Amino acid sequence: MPDSPRSTRPAPPPEPVAVTLTVNGAERTLKIAPWTSLLDALRLHLDLTGTKKGCDHGQCGACTVLVDGRRINACLTLAVMQEGRSVTTVEGLARGDALHPLQEAFIACDALQCGYCTPGQLCSAAGLLAEGKARSDDDIRELMSGNICRCGAYPGIVAAIRSVMNRRATDGDAP
Amino acid sequence: MIAKPRIPDLLPEPGGPVGRPVPRVDGRLKVTGAARYAAEHPVPGLLHGYVVSAAIARGRITGIDTAAALAVPGVIEVFTHRNRPDLARFDRTWQDGDAPRGSPFRPLCDDEVQFSLQPVALVVADSPETARYAARLVEVTYEAREHRTDLHAHRHDSFTPGKAKGGFEPPPPPRGDPDRALALADVRIDARYTQATEHHNPMEMHATTAVYHDDGTLTVYDKTQGAQNTRSYICKVFGLPASAVRVLNPFVGGAFGSGLRPQHQLFLAVMAATQLRRPVRVELSRPQMFSFGHRPETIQRVALGARRDGRLTALIHEAVQESSRHETYVEIVVNWSGQQYRCDNVRLDYRLVRLDRATPLDQRAPGAATGVPAIEMAMDELAFALDVDPVDLRLRNYTDTDPNTGKPFSSKELRACFAQGAERFGWARRRPRPRSMRDGRELIGWGVAAGVWDAMQGRATARAVLGLDGRLTVSSATADIGTGTYTVMSQIAAEVLGLPVEAVTFRLGDSDLPTAPIEGGSWTVSTVGSAVKAVCDRVRARLFDLASAMDGAPLGGAGARDVTFAGGHIVVTADPVRRVSLTDVMRSGGLPAIEEEAMSLPYMVARSRHTLGTHSAVFAEVRVDEDLGTVRVTRVVSAIAAGRIINPRTAASQISGAVVWGIGMALEEETIFDHTLGRCMNHDLAEYHVPVNADVPEIDVIFVDERDTVVNPLGAKGVGEIGIVGVPAAIANAIFHATGVRVRDLPITLDKILMRQEE
Ligand code: FES
Ligand code: FES
Numbered sequence: 001m002p003d004s005p006r007s008t009r010p011a012p013p014p015e016p017v018a019v020t021l022t023v024n025g026a027e028r029t030l031k032i033a034p035w036t037s038l039l040d041a042l043r044l045h046l047d048l049t050g051t052k053k054g055c056d057h058g059q060c061g062a063c064t065v066l067v068d069g070r071r072i073n074a075c076l077t078l079a080v081m082q083e084g085r086s087v088t089t090v091e092g093l094a095r096g097d098a099l100h101p102l103q104e105a106f107i108a109c110d111a112l113q114c115g116y117c118t119p120g121q122l123c124s125a126a127g128l129l130a131e132g133k134a135r136s137d138d139d140i141r142e143l144m145s146g147n148i149c150r151c152g153a154y155p156g157i158v159a160a161i162r163s164v165m166n167r168r169a170t171d172g173d174a175p
Numbered sequence: 176m177i178a179k180p181r182i183p184d185l186l187p188e189p190g191g192p193v194g195r196p197v198p199r200v201d202g203r204l205k206v207t208g209a210a211r212y213a214a215e216h217p218v219p220g221l222l223h224g225y226v227v228s229a230a231i232a233r234g235r236i237t238g239i240d241t242a243a244a245l246a247v248p249g250v251i252e253v254f255t256h257r258n259r260p261d262l263a264r265f266d267r268t269w270q271d272g273d274a275p276r277g278s279p280f281r282p283l284c285d286d287e288v289q290f291s292l293q294p295v296a297l298v299v300a301d302s303p304e305t306a307r308y309a310a311r312l313v314e315v316t317y318e319a320r321e322h323r324t325d326l327h328a329h330r331h332d333s334f335t336p337g338k339a340k341g342g343f344e345p346p347p348p349p350r351g352d353p354d355r356a357l358a359l360a361d362v363r364i365d366a367r368y369t370q371a372t373e374h375h376n377p378m379e380m381h382a383t384t385a386v387y388h389d390d391g392t393l394t395v396y397d398k399t400q401g402a403q404n405t406r407s408y409i410c411k412v413f414g415l416p417a418s419a420v421r422v423l424n425p426f427v428g429g430a431f432g433s434g435l436r437p438q439h440q441l442f443l444a445v446m447a448a449t450q451l452r453r454p455v456r457v458e459l460s461r462p463q464m465f466s467f468g469h470r471p472e473t474i475q476r477v478a479l480g481a482r483r484d485g486r487l488t489a490l491i492h493e494a495v496q497e498s499s500r501h502e503t504y505v506e507i508v509v510n511w512s513g514q515q516y517r518c519d520n521v522r523l524d525y526r527l528v529r530l531d532r533a534t535p536l537d538q539r540a541p542g543a544a545t546g547v548p549a550i551e552m553a554m555d556e557l558a559f560a561l562d563v564d565p566v567d568l569r570l571r572n573y574t575d576t577d578p579n580t581g582k583p584f585s586s587k588e589l590r591a592c593f594a595q596g597a598e599r600f601g602w603a604r605r606r607p608r609p610r611s612m613r614d615g616r617e618l619i620g621w622g623v624a625a626g627v628w629d630a631m632q633g634r635a636t637a638r639a640v641l642g643l644d645g646r647l648t649v650s651s652a653t654a655d656i657g658t659g660t661y662t663v664m665s666q667i668a669a670e671v672l673g674l675p676v677e678a679v680t681f682r683l684g685d686s687d688l689p690t691a692p693i694e695g696g697s698w699t700v701s702t703v704g705s706a707v708k709a710v711c712d713r714v715r716a717r718l719f720d721l722a723s724a725m726d727g728a729p730l731g732g733a734g735a736r737d738v739t740f741a742g743g744h745i746v747v748t749a750d751p752v753r754r755v756s757l758t759d760v761m762r763s764g765g766l767p768a769i770e771e772e773a774m775s776l777p778y779m780v781a782r783s784r785h786t787l788g789t790h791s792a793v794f795a796e797v798r799v800d801e802d803l804g805t806v807r808v809t810r811v812v813s814a815i816a817a818g819r820i821i822n823p824r825t826a827a828s829q830i831s832g833a834v835v836w837g838i839g840m841a842l843e844e845e846t847i848f849d850h851t852l853g854r855c856m857n858h859d860l861a862e863y864h865v866p867v868n869a870d871v872p873e874i875d876v877i878f879v880d881e882r883d884t885v886v887n888p889l890g891a892k893g894v895g896e897i898g899i900v901g902v903p904a905a906i907a908n909a910i911f912h913a914t915g916v917r918v919r920d921l922p923i924t925l926d927k928i929l930m931r932q933e934e
Binding site for chain 1: 198199201202203204205206207208209210211212214215217243244246247248249302303304305308309312376377378379380426427428429430431458460461656657658659824825827828829831832833834835836859860861865866867868869870871873874
């Protein structure tokens with residue numbers, strides 16, 4: 001390492017910019033530094049702490065949200081990159097007091113313990129249902145493997161998602 | 176105030192909410208994202224701290240240049256050992272309730288580096304991004320000293336620790352002449368088993384939000400398994416009275432032991448908040464989650480001698496484990512072997528090697544999850560050598576008294592675990608010869624192992640308040656780290672007072688609540704549950720006395736034993752039309768509320784005459800790709816004997832979650848060190864593998880009936896740890912059965928299978 005004293009004039013933090021997102025159906029405009037991840041924008045600037053941070057590096061899935069209906073890791077994208085898009089977080093899954101069927105199924109199947117991975121699992125599961133690719137339990141396991149649950153609630157998570165899939169199939173709903 | 180436990184003072188037989196699969200009472204808060212964890216409590220004017228971690232494993236800091244970091248707009252301060260406030264001097268002051276003997280690590284105390292990734296500076300800024308950016312501008316220079324992090328290289332430089340930690344029992348003295356018995360045995364097994372370092376890695380990274388108030392008091396949201404342990408640490412280290420500090424942890428995003436001791440981020444956040452007189456949050460990064468306690472790396476030798484009929488004649492179990500240079504971390508690794516099996520010639524030995532690493536820390540079933548896999552793999556090897564069924568071999572050496580102490584077990588339904596587990600798994604259809612079951616390219620193997628854990632109990636206090644609206648609030652300063660504490664405590668309270676679970680609110684996770692110990696070791700149901708029962712018993716007694724004194728004698732002079740509390744009423748059991756509602760009783764007594772507090776203590780005398788424990792029999796099926804050596808666990812049946820199960824739903828989740836941990840230990844988890852650098856190389860979740868959904872099959876959990884009148888008034892033992900203990904060996908044994916290859920080195924990765932297959 002060079003011995004010379006480092007410059008005491010580092011680059012200053014970037015200036016805030018305006019970002020407009022639709023979050024859980026409501027349009028929100030934020031003034032944030034462009035280096036702010038979507039995850040930190042949600043958690044710190046919008047106080048939507050339901051979306052969790054488990055690694056901040058795209059390795060755990062705790063931060064999974066839906067952007068225009070597709071599941072993504074909110075820690076792997078900057079908020080400014082999502083300008084104009086529609087973001088759904090765990091706080092946006094229920095309709096008023098009525099829980100989303102996945103939320104109900106997670107409680108019924110005890111698909112959670114500490115609850116920290118749960119919002120990411122739920123958003124990921126909602127994305128999975130929308131993708132419509134999962135047919136079997138093994139498909140669910142494979143397609144949910146981007147969401148780590150350190151408590152090991154996987155069997156319950158699979159059961160919960162399967163129960164919602166089955167119900168939709170019998171009700172003839174679109175997945 | 177102390178409710179004296181008497182036998183029989185047992186919880187009534189099933190009928191009420193206890194024993195029913197009540198859904199998690201905090202489920203709704205968790206699925207809606209409303210449950211807030213340590214880094215999620217909004218505070219105006221919050222500052223963010225980012226930790227700078229040491230780049231060497233041992234040595235001295237010769238310089239820290241903070242000028243560049245301080246020049247970044249938005250940076251408030253950079254704390255290092257040079258500007259850290261002068262705090263408590265004595266080791267005692269830094270020791271928390273779970274500290275082993277020694278000198279606890281003191282963050283930013285001086286220029287000494289004791290382990291890699293040790294915090295050496297804290298950058299505090301007005302945003303987390305700025306703090307993280309500026310942390311990268313802090314330049315630290317070191318004078319490195321020679322370090323040692325390699326347990327295998329230094330395993331002979333070991334020592335025998337004494338009773339270096341509360342709850343630790345050194346191995347019992349040897350019995351008989353094990354070496355001679357081994358030499359004379361008909362059949363012998365003598366092998367070395369190793370297990371890698373594992374890091375807890377709860378999904379929530381350790382974080383603390385420390386809120387400084389103008390009057391000098393603090394509110395601290397901490398990721399901890401014991402709010403009162405955190406409070407007392409802060410008070411001792413910072414010289415504050417208990418009244419000035421309130422610690423809150425209503426939700427904890429997993430811990431598995433990582434929250435038993437206060438971690439760096441707590442000290443750093445509180446220090447920065449008190450120095451700056453502003454609220455500060457410090458959240459560790461995932462790599463920094465590898466900078467503190469972990470399950471210690473272990474090397475073991477198990478030697479078994481047996482007669483042709485399978486009876487053990489010699490049992491030797493020796494373990495060498497890492498501790499740090501500054502503390503003597505110990506756990507019970509080898510004692511279990513002497514407790515599980517009947518044998519006249521036994522030697523158990525436990526030693527430590529000091530390494531330049533952070534002090535290890537209890538991790539789910541500490542010690543048992545390390546030692547039991549070794550003995551259970553050795554038993555499998557012995558069964559194979561004897562050509563005896565592995566279940567049968569264990570039954571031939573079964574014991575109803577604890578050979579280590581000569582005391583009977585308070586209850587031990589391990590036979591039933593084997594019988595019911597084997598039945599459910601279809602064990603009878605197993606072909607004994609290795610490599611005898613296959614499906615195309617996949618070799619199929621079936622393995623079994625037993626598990627054992629303690630049934631400990633501490634002392635706790637609970638408060639109960641019953642209001643005129645019929646709602647009961649019970650509280651105690653315990654924690655729910657995903658274990659289901661909120662739910663099972665509500666059930667116990669509801670059971671005693673005959674209320675629906677929905678009428679009960681249980682409060683925890685607040686240091687201001689009545690005293691409870693750290694949540695861990697599977698003792699919370701036993702400890703806090705007994706206090707909840709004790710305080711509700713008092714409320715019940717008061718209600719009964721008031722009802723007996725009521726005008727019109729609604730209970731017709733019935734005695735306390737002649738009534739039942741059900742549906743919000745006191746009911747004469749033999750004549751149910753005679754009844755009175757709890758709220759009417761309170762109204763007639765002119766009471767707007769009934770408030771009681773009670774402490775519960777273990778049944779000291781009865782406990783001292785017994786060995787108490789939980790037991791398990793675990794059956795696992797694996798499929799091993801013959802060409803690639805990849806292992807999939809395809810079926811697990813875990814049969815558990817743990818006394819009465821308060822909530823079969825949350826308890827089954829504890830067990831199956833622990834099975835997942837066992838899969839991780841058997842096949843995946845390993846903190847890999849580069850010993851040249853003294854540093855772990857896989858410190859993130861991409862490189863440190865934990866089981867994901869696709870790694871986990873259906874898991875079948877059986878709770879066998881077990882009655883225990885010694886353990887506590889609930890008859891319940893706690894299930895947080897027992898679920899992992901038998902799993903690694905069951906999987907390892909299944910891999911042997913599938914492949915004929917014995918890998919004694921956890922985790923069993925495919926390279927190890929392929930290499931030995933070639934040999
Ligand atoms: S926090 Fe985004 S993947 Fe882990
Ligand atoms: S419920 Fe704790 S990590 Fe999934």
